[in-house]
Amino acid sequence: MTGMPQTNWAKSYGYHFRDCTVPSSLDEVRSVVAGSARIKALGSRHSFNPIADGEKALILDSLPLDPRLSDDRRSASIAGHATYGDLSRFLASHDLAVHNLASLPHISIAGAIATATHGSGSGHGNLATAVSALEFVAADGSIVKVRRGDPDFEGMVVHLGVLGIVTRVTLDVLPAFEITQTVYEGLTTRSLCDNLDAILDGGYSVSAFTTWRDDSAQIWVKDTPSIEPVPGTLHGATRATLKRHPILGMDPVNATDQFSVAGAWSDRLPHFKMGFTPSNGDEIQSEFHVPRRHGAAAILALAKIRDQLAPMVQVNEFRAVAADDLWMSPQYERDTLSLHFTWLPDEAGVKAAVHHVEEALAPFEPLPHWGKVFSPAPVGAHYAKLAQFEQLRRRLDPTGKFSNPWIEEIVFGRAAVT
Ligand SMILES: Cc1cc2nc3c(=O)[nH]c(=O)nc-3n(C[C@H](O)[C@H](O)[C@H](O)COP(=O)(O)OP(=O)(O)OC[C@H]3O[C@@H](n4cnc5c(N)ncnc54)[C@H](O)[C@@H]3O)c2cc1C
Incomplete structure (x- = not known):
């Protein structure tokens, strides 16, 4: 993607970005994030509402995907901006799979798990449930690594784009089927x-x-x-x-x-x-x-x-x-x-x-669905763990750097950040 991002994938929503940055290394992501008052990572831009909108867009497409397999072949890690198509190609070359996919494979992994994107199947959780570890850049530019079993891990996977910039995800994998x-x-x-x-x-x-x-x-x-x-x-x-x-x-x-x-x-x-x-x-x-x-x-x-x-x-x-x-x-x-x-x-x-x-x-x-169209209302209030999520957000991003007015209203139920 080059130039200022204007619209989402469907061209149904026009972004309000005034600035755009395309870092080519993790260190650059860290310094851009630390030095920005407001910044919003864009994934594959498949959301239909303002969840991904902001002042400065961060496009991660120039970072390497760097897919890797664990020694026991039970998990794979890849850059957060990789699509499920990228991941599937890598897994296929190792005769492995993830448990489920959404309706199309063009969606980025970090963006999909942000909104609890799902496929179908009575026995299958949404796509975020396959995440076993995450690496992201927090508001101060530090790298945060969490894995399943760590405190607050369950709060970080469906991240709504407000906890940091997801640079790497590790997912459970299984034999190809x-x-x-x-x-x-x-x-x-x-x-x-x-x-x-x-x-x-x-x-x-x-x-x-x-x-x-x-x-x-x-x-x-x-x-x-x-x-x-x-x-x-x-x-x-x-x-x-x-x-x-x-x-x-x-x-x-x-x-x-x-x-x-x-x-x-x-x-x-x-x-x-x-x-x-x-x-x-x-x-x-x-x-x-x-x-x-x-x-x-x-x-x-x-x-x-x-x-x-x-x-x-x-x-x-x-x-x-x-x-x-x-x-x-x-x-x-x-x-x-x-x-x-x-x-x-x-x-x-x-x-x-x-x-x-x-x-x-x-x-x-x-x-x-966090990424689709609904009437504006404070939806977050219906979530039992909202207070804990808010605390987590305050710890990782005290000034709401990764947020936007829509998220403040819809998720946290309050007037927009200024
Ligand atoms: C044709 C189509 C088919 C779809 N099919 C399905 C489906 O089958 N099932 C389903 O549940 N949904 C589906 N969706 C919805 C889609 O999966 C979600 O909207 C998803 O969040 C889009 O991911 P994205 O990478 O495009 O994220 P974006 O729309 O670009 O961003 C969404 C949020 O993620 C954040 N984000 C993105 N990347 C990062 C990052 N690296 N670090 C931190 N935050 C980040 C953004 O800041 C924003 O808050 C579909 C959408 C379309 C257009």
Whole structure:
């Protein structure tokens, strides 16, 4: 990336940066951070709200990725700005894997764990749960290294970009595995809700997609290969005979391979291929996490406002994410159903639709995705560990150098820092 960063990846949000720095060594990162009053690391710019905005942008892309494997082959470390695609290529060359991936592999690791980015799978935590150690540059330019088991580690992984500049992450890895991907279509909302647990538990990673324009959802089942024949129908849905894009009708050429053909974990867990234009691009996203036990009721509540949703939604995706112990994770001590919306790129229309969604989901303890669009409100207050997180932030960044007005309001519930 060169020049002043103007917008996020989707071009749906315009940054307010007045200065930009692209360090080429860790020492340079340390001195730039120590010498700046306000500074914000940018990852791959995939967030849809102001979380990454600021006065001075710090772009880490010129630092080496330097991927390394531990001697026991149970963890791998890499620069924080590496994407999951970079990591996957390195792991693949060693026959290793991470437990899960998001919908596309182009997202930076430091940015993904900042917002508790997740994939799907009843038994799988969000991507931050694989982090076993972190190295970051704190506000005074010092290097902080923490690993699982250290005090406050659980507060540092879903870091919201406010604790320091993440320069290195270490992740748990496991032997490489194969995944098959099978798409089913024609699932009714009634069947989705009646069979929600069976659907979400029916594979390694499962997504259900609907547009609300008809009563016909898709199920994408990503599973480890089995000798059992792949069923032709699933809860009333039929196995697709044509390759599909999550947004029905869009060209599926960039979607990962389907038809139950086994392939590498990294080529099937995301919905989109690494080497191609990801997703749609012309979009805005929102997502709300509700406790898994409320999942079916939450989907039915959305079905009731389908007339408001259908004109604005490109696709709605439902995924399962397992509980964790990370303080600022929406999955903190709760399994969730995560209800994702890819909207049309119409800011005013999205604002109204998000309001309808928030009203519909209000009875179900929803927490918004930290990196997507929701109505401004002090969300941090809903987190049991907010006070501890605030203390941690005060220790590592006493002046709020890594923060911005949006974060102060939404996370910490107070007027903007000046
Ligand atoms: C097409 C698309 C698909 C998506 N799919 C998914 C999905 O499947 N699941 C899901 O949960 N989310 C998904 N997202 C949302 C996305 O994963 C999150 O918004 C994520 O935080 C983006 O990471 P990023 O690297 O782009 O971070 P940015 O948007 O650049 O930054 C996010 C935050 O991280 C901080 N940050 C970034 N790098 C560093 C660093 N090195 N050190 C310190 N702080 C840093 C920033 O300051 C900011 O606070 C998707 C988004 C898009 C556009």
